[in-house]
Amino acid sequence: xxxxxxxxxxxxxxxxxxxxxxxxxxxxxxxxxxxxxxxxxxxxxxxxxxxxxxxxxxxxxxxxxxxxxxxxxxxxxxxxxxxxxxxxxxxxxxxxxxxxxxxxxxxxxxxxxxxxxxxxxxxxxxxxxxxxxxxxxxxxxxxxxxxxxxxxxxxxxxxxxxxxxxxxxxxxxxxxxxxxxxxxxxxxxxxxxxxxxxxxxxxxxxxxxxxxxxxxxxxxxxxxxxxxxxxxxxxxxxxxxxxxxxxxxxxxxxxxxxxxxxxxxxxxxxxxxxxxxxxxxxxxxxxxxxxxxxxxxxxxxxxxxxxxxxxxxxxxxxxxxxxxxxxxxxxxxxxxxxxxxxxxxxxxxx
Ligand SMILES: [Zn+2]
Numbered sequence: 001x002x003x004x005x006x007x008x009x010x011x012x013x014x015x016x017x018x019x020x021x022x023x024x025x026x027x028x029x030x031x032x033x034x035x036x037x038x039x040x041x042x043x044x045x046x047x048x049x050x051x052x053x054x055x056x057x058x059x060x061x062x063x064x065x066x067x068x069x070x071x072x073x074x075x076x077x078x079x080x081x082x083x084x085x086x087x088x089x090x091x092x093x094x095x096x097x098x099x100x101x102x103x104x105x106x107x108x109x110x111x112x113x114x115x116x117x118x119x120x121x122x123x124x125x126x127x128x129x130x131x132x133x134x135x136x137x138x139x140x141x142x143x144x145x146x147x148x149x150x151x152x153x154x155x156x157x158x159x160x161x162x163x164x165x166x167x168x169x170x171x172x173x174x175x176x177x178x179x180x181x182x183x184x185x186x187x188x189x190x191x192x193x194x195x196x197x198x199x200x201x202x203x204x205x206x207x208x209x210x211x212x213x214x215x216x217x218x219x220x221x222x223x224x225x226x227x228x229x230x231x232x233x234x235x236x237x238x239x240x241x242x243x244x245x246x247x248x249x250x251x252x253x254x255x256x257x258x259x260x261x262x263x264x265x266x267x268x269x270x271x272x273x274x275x276x277x278x279x280x281x282x283x284x285x286x287x288x289x290x291x292x293x294x295x296x297x298x299x300x301x302x303x304x305x306x307x308x309x310x311x312x313x314x315x316x317x318x319x320x321x322x323x324x325x326x327x328x329x330x331x332x333x334x335x336x337x338x339x340x341x342x343x344x345x346x347x348x349x350x
Contacts, residue, residue: 001036010262033180033184041188043247045189045192048060058194061196061199062197063201063220064199097135098136103115103136106118106164107138107145110138116138117134118134118135118136120133121168122150125149133168186198197225199225203224203225208223213238216238217242218340239340240339242338243335245333245335254268255267255270274304277321277324278302280330282298282299282329282335283299283300283310283326284326284327285310286325287319292319298310298311298313298336299334307320308321313338
């Protein structure tokens with residue numbers, strides 16, 4: 001996203017002096033979501049809609065994961081992860097840090113001394129005032145550290161350094177995205193027709209562990225919500241293979257690929273179709289001889305000379321267009337079947 005913003009920035013600021021002034025279109029409508037976030041809502045809604053075409057969906061049960069953003073960014077909606085340098089910065093942040101870590105200097109462990117708020121990554125070096133970048137430090141430590149990078153300041157105490165750096169990596173942005181899509185998704189699904197229910201993630205976890213099942217995406221999806229276990233409600237069958245759908249988009253309008261300076265690196269063809277195939281089509285390939293001999297199935301990526309490339313579940317292979325058969329036209333998603341695998345336990349998921 002940053003890279004893309006960079007390209008745009010250059011286009012807006014470079015040699016475009018003849019450009020007409022842009023219109024005043026900067027007001028965002030109520031409930032606006034960033035496109036990258038809205039896509040999560042839209043994709044889910046469109047998939048539910050597709051299921052409804054083939055099966056009578058009467059209810060939608062959704063696990064609505066709520067990240068405890070409050071403990072990450074005190075008293076602030078996550079719209080602004082940056083903690084303002086206003087009146088709140090001194091009081092709320094301090095109160096939170098005290099309650100979370102106690103009245104202890106983060107660097108030397110001193111207790112019973114006045115504590116200052118210290119920026120782990122110093123402000124003078126571009127550190128932010130978001131909560132994950134703040135610790136409480138005694139005045140001597142605070143002064144000794146000053147604008148020294150934390151890695152240098154704690155060079156002789158690698159254990160403590162790792163601990164403090166882990167704190168700065170708290171994924172605030174993930175929590176923000178989850179929280180802003182959660183309600184919107186429930187609302188959008190409810191508007192479709194089938195009644196939508198949102199359930200806390202802890203409930204999924206309870207349902208799954210009560211039945212002694214492993215944690216996989218499918219089992220988690222089946223265990224969402226009010227599984228009436230007392231009256232015999234349980235998961236009796238789990239598929240061994242699952243359909244994996246990945247949003248890929250339908251390509252890009254841009255016909256020029258810029259280099260890292262925003263200058264054109266290569267020009268893509270105006271024509272998107274080569275030998276009857278478009279990038280994104282699902283194809284079946286039968287390769288008689290050579291390195292890639294065999295039968296394959298996957299998403300094609302076209303080349304002008306007809307030596308297309310297919311992304312299969314095991315990797316990319318190159319196939320001539322003569323050995324391809326079209327299964328489905330590209331619709332902005334990649335489809336693949338995969339064996340269900342047990343996912344390692346994670347702390348944030350329910
Ligand atoms: Zn100290």
